[in-house]
Amino acid sequence: MNLNEKFTTYAVGKTLSYIHKDPEKNLPKAVSLARKISPNAYSSQIDRIEEVINDPDNVFYKYIINMLDRIDEDVFDKTITNFMLNGVLFSEDLKRETREKYNCNVPWTILLDPTTACNLKCTGCWAAEYGKSLNLSYDEIDDIINQGKDMGIYFYIYTGGEPLVRKKDILKIAEKHNDCEFLIFTNSTLIDDDFVD
Template identity: 40%
Template sequence: MKFKASTLHKIGRPLVNYVYKNPKRNIPKVLKIGKAITGNLFPETTWTAPLDVITNPQNTWNDYVYRIIEETDKELLTNVLLTFAIDAGYIGTSTLRENRDKLKCNIPWIILMDPTSACNLKCKGCWAAEYGHHSNLTLDEMRKIVTEAKALGTHFFMFTGGEPLVRKKDILTITNENKDCIFLAFTNGTLVDDEFCEELKKSG
């Protein structure tokens, strides 16, 4: 039985609230629910690896995970977690595997996309400098990539470059238009300001 994204989001939001009440006690319980819903869609390590992270104080990521929960805006983190688990994870993986079988080709789970080759810095040794600074994807080209990727089952995108935040207005447009996707960026961080952080938070 395949669940609809809307149904899973309705279930997922109360589960995240439940996690916040006592993360150390409740995350393992929520992982069990996730495993029961997804069946055999994911390998066993999908569940055992995060379980070790949250239950083993010696795990490198243990403190980091709990700091994320404590220090990140709750609404933003809820949106990210649900989009990652439901849209990119459950729905995306199911669709992606169906299309791999149907189209007889590999479909990536994550797509790296360079909005621009331009950069606001000229760092010695940076490979991006070899490309020149004049290649750009238009906003409509980026939209087309995301739309076609989602149809195939890919809901996860990494902006690279150049410095992707040279195009931060267009990146925010893309993120606002695609709430069912996860977007990350390799950035030098120098173009991140308070206004951008607020807009990023609104985009979810």
């Protein structure tokens, strides 16, 4: 992480701490600050965010306030850091360099199917057609994420089968790559207290 990235991470951390104190009052101030310090290239994104933040009746505003109220502060802050900073801001130059070097598109996310196995047999689900034997090993999943990060990709979506059939490996990967954001499409039946902790 270079000096600019360290400063930005520090500043975002301080801003999030400020927002958590009184989200409804401080969120508009944080967006106003972002407008002042962000390059003009981000002005249209800030316009959209500002439009949401200044309308308490907006469904996205309600969603953001609800998240700030209900989600653990550390989890919320880590999500913002991994998704917005690592996944969008800091990795953009690397994505551009990779696009130019290989003359290809670099996606903003990678979808991974760690397994075709599922603990349910839902009518109409494609997973039943593939059986339970197709699995990526821990090392293969780790390698995919390492390759993705080498291209500037810090957002990964687990699909399946049921990804939580492999929850021990998924947690190990998340701990190892704690600079990435992970989303899991799950039927939720395998979520237990240990997984939540």
